[in-house]
Amino acid sequence: MMDEINSETISRSRLIGIVFSIVGLLIIGQLIHLQVFPYREDVLSGAEIGKGEWRTIIPPRGEIFDRWGYLLAGNCQVFEVGIDITLVKSPEIIASTLNLVLGLDYSAVLSIAELKKEESDLINHVVARNVLPETAERLRGLVKELEENRLIEGPEAPSLEGLTLIPKLVRCYPEGSLFSPGLGFVVGDKDGTFGIEEYYDDFLSNPAQRVWLPSLPYQVEQWPESSSASGLILTIDRDLQAEVESILDIAVQENGAESGAILVLDPRNGEVLAMASTPRLNLKTYWEYEEIFPKDATFNRPISAVYEPGSVFKVLTMAAALDSGTVTPETTFFDNGWIEIGGAVITNWNNDAWGLQTMLGCMQHSLNVCLTHVAKLMGPDVFYSYLKKFGIGQRTGVDLAMEASGKLRLPNQEGWYLVDLGTNSFGQGVAVTPLQLAVAISAVANGGNMMAPHVVRAIVDQGIQYTTPMLVLGQPISAETARTLTDMLTRSLEEESSSALVTGYQVAGKTGTAEIPTPTGYTSGVTNASFVGWGPVDAPRFLVYIWLEKPTSSPWGSVVAAPVFRQVVERLVVHLELPPDDIRAQLTGQ
Amino acid sequence: MVRQKRNQPQAFRQAPWRTQRQLISLFFSLLVGFSVVASVYVIVTSQAAKAGRIVQALWEDMLILREQIADMETQLAELRSTAVMKSRAEAMGFRPATSDDIVYLTVPGYQPRQPVELAPLRGPAQPVETMPRSYTESWIQYVFRMINISTGSYDG
Numbered sequence: 001m002m003d004e005i006n007s008e009t010i011s012r013s014r015l016i017g018i019v020f021s022i023v024g025l026l027i028i029g030q031l032i033h034l035q036v037f038p039y040r041e042d043v044l045s046g047a048e049i050g051k052g053e054w055r056t057i058i059p060p061r062g063e064i065f066d067r068w069g070y071l072l073a074g075n076c077q078v079f080e081v082g083i084d085i086t087l088v089k090s091p092e093i094i095a096s097t098l099n100l101v102l103g104l105d106y107s108a109v110l111s112i113a114e115l116k117k118e119e120s121d122l123i124n125h126v127v128a129r130n131v132l133p134e135t136a137e138r139l140r141g142l143v144k145e146l147e148e149n150r151l152i153e154g155p156e157a158p159s160l161e162g163l164t165l166i167p168k169l170v171r172c173y174p175e176g177s178l179f180s181p182g183l184g185f186v187v188g189d190k191d192g193t194f195g196i197e198e199y200y201d202d203f204l205s206n207p208a209q210r211v212w213l214p215s216l217p218y219q220v221e222q223w224p225e226s227s228s229a230s231g232l233i234l235t236i237d238r239d240l241q242a243e244v245e246s247i248l249d250i251a252v253q254e255n256g257a258e259s260g261a262i263l264v265l266d267p268r269n270g271e272v273l274a275m276a277s278t279p280r281l282n283l284k285t286y287w288e289y290e291e292i293f294p295k296d297a298t299f300n301r302p303i304s305a306v307y308e309p310g311s312v313f314k315v316l317t318m319a320a321a322l323d324s325g326t327v328t329p330e331t332t333f334f335d336n337g338w339i340e341i342g343g344a345v346i347t348n349w350n351n352d353a354w355g356l357q358t359m360l361g362c363m364q365h366s367l368n369v370c371l372t373h374v375a376k377l378m379g380p381d382v383f384y385s386y387l388k389k390f391g392i393g394q395r396t397g398v399d400l401a402m403e404a405s406g407k408l409r410l411p412n413q414e415g416w417y418l419v420d421l422g423t424n425s426f427g428q429g430v431a432v433t434p435l436q437l438a439v440a441i442s443a444v445a446n447g448g449n450m451m452a453p454h455v456v457r458a459i460v461d462q463g464i465q466y467t468t469p470m471l472v473l474g475q476p477i478s479a480e481t482a483r484t485l486t487d488m489l490t491r492s493l494e495e496e497s498s499s500a501l502v503t504g505y506q507v508a509g510k511t512g513t514a515e516i517p518t519p520t521g522y523t524s525g526v527t528n529a530s531f532v533g534w535g536p537v538d539a540p541r542f543l544v545y546i547w548l549e550k551p552t553s554s555p556w557g558s559v560v561a562a563p564v565f566r567q568v569v570e571r572l573v574v575h576l577e578l579p580p581d582d583i584r585a586q587l588t589g590q
Numbered sequence: 591m592v593r594q595k596r597n598q599p600q601a602f603r604q605a606p607w608r609t610q611r612q613l614i615s616l617f618f619s620l621l622v623g624f625s626v627v628a629s630v631y632v633i634v635t636s637q638a639a640k641a642g643r644i645v646q647a648l649w650e651d652m653l654i655l656r657e658q659i660a661d662m663e664t665q666l667a668e669l670r671s672t673a674v675m676k677s678r679a680e681a682m683g684f685r686p687a688t689s690d691d692i693v694y695l696t697v698p699g700y701q702p703r704q705p706v707e708l709a710p711l712r713g714p715a716q717p718v719e720t721m722p723r724s725y726t727e728s729w730i731q732y733v734f735r736m737i738n739i740s741t742g743s744y745d746g
Contacts, residue, residue: 076660178673223646233708464712574688579694
């Protein structure tokens, strides 16, 4: 009996052991199956539910301010309107509401709102982007109104449930068209286009961050720290910029010019104080770009438009001649009205002979024949070595996108002929951007030092402001040459009673009138009228470059561009708090 | 006789109720101790959890506020834009000042308008007042410093 019980107990125990072993093995097998085979990802993701969430954070694009802190490019809130198909109760109401408020196609919206979850991979279907906050508020009001109605009338009442409004930031330009060629713009979520927006795109466009946010409150330390605001502070003076643009618009209109550009630089440090160009795009309606700038039209003329500058270029020729010791201001030249170079005959702007002239007279009367003679005296090697030192034919490196390099043929290059030495000396046969020439001439205004032009004064990054360092591009001429030439160009303006003269302020400057070449030569009869000037001559604070393209009121720079210089300087001295020379002398003498 | 009595085994033992009471007292003492520790732990962790939740909520608020601030800054900039300000000034009878309108005076100490500083400037390190050692030094560091001073090897 005892043996039977024992053997029965043992066999039962074995059976139970086997059953439990099988169950255990099955559990282990299932665990391996779940962790190794295709369910692994599902299991892991299931385990993550409730532990936290992955979130994509899009930081606001860096803001852009003028030198005084006025916002030129910021961010504003818009809404993405979508339909969450899992929540929709009244598709027709959603379709008719969006048709009424946003003007969306009723049937298109209805087809989305009627989608079943199984019919679409997406849950939230975006039906409208960049919806203004006022419109979004109106939609919110309608949603709320219908929900309140449902509470009274019951679940069968019409509902806008499923309509989603997701806020997001987009680029906004509160000043509209002000400095728009320099700022550039951003289209939707894409990269910056033109100007600062393109040049500093990597810095401004803070990349979207995908971050893990643990749900457990004890793990809050793992939540990412908020990044500090970033931004750019420009050298541009907003109010001065507005005035310069206004002056340019009036000048272009009154002179019947095709377009124009004005640059205001501080020659001491290369800061661009104002940069105006026509036409300009209102950045609030950037989508009109193709309408305003058809085909290859230039967006920012001061840095991207390349043109033959004409006589303003004589400043560089004379600077090279004085600095190389080829001539002095008192060197004389007898102008018989023409000069031969490289088999071509060069004449003066009025085809007249001006007789015996000093170098001052040559500059004052803007004599092509005299400057060709000076270039011949220097010879190609000296002349072009100076042009290279002045940076002609090279980009200035200004911190704006789409800067052009200009065109300068050198003696060792194909296509250069000796006649180019003559024509280049008075600014024909050589093409520059207004900025390039302004920077080159700024060396004359700044004691021979040519400063790197820049529009960003400081960068704010991670809560610290970094000031852009001043950079000397080179010293193409000596301080003595700069002083001598400035004196020559001051006297030149005063003796011809130029319309560029500004009451109370002594300025130096040079006009420029350049015929616009055609495939058959200089036969178009239309001109580029320019003026470059700086002041006060004893301690220059500004350099102003004017360019009017194809003026119809008069072809001459002295007639159309010089008065614009005066208008700009009259406003500039007020903005710079620059007293007239005599008062400044009194104040500094006290 | 005395020695013999000492070697005899004890003739009585603790009453069972007394032993039980001691055990129960010990158990309850441990339980109370454990409860106190647990309650402190619960209070601290619940406060930490509450603070964590507040931080999480503030973090979410911060994202929303940041967008709203950016939007409002832009709205404000539109209201202060050159075009708006110019039209308002003109409507109030103002006109741009010319150099003839301006009287220049020497004002001792006058600083011309300076470009904006939106954040602290990065420049050479500024000398700062150092905190007294008594606030930053540990007792061990103090002892070692004193030893170094007394042996003449202190250089700081």
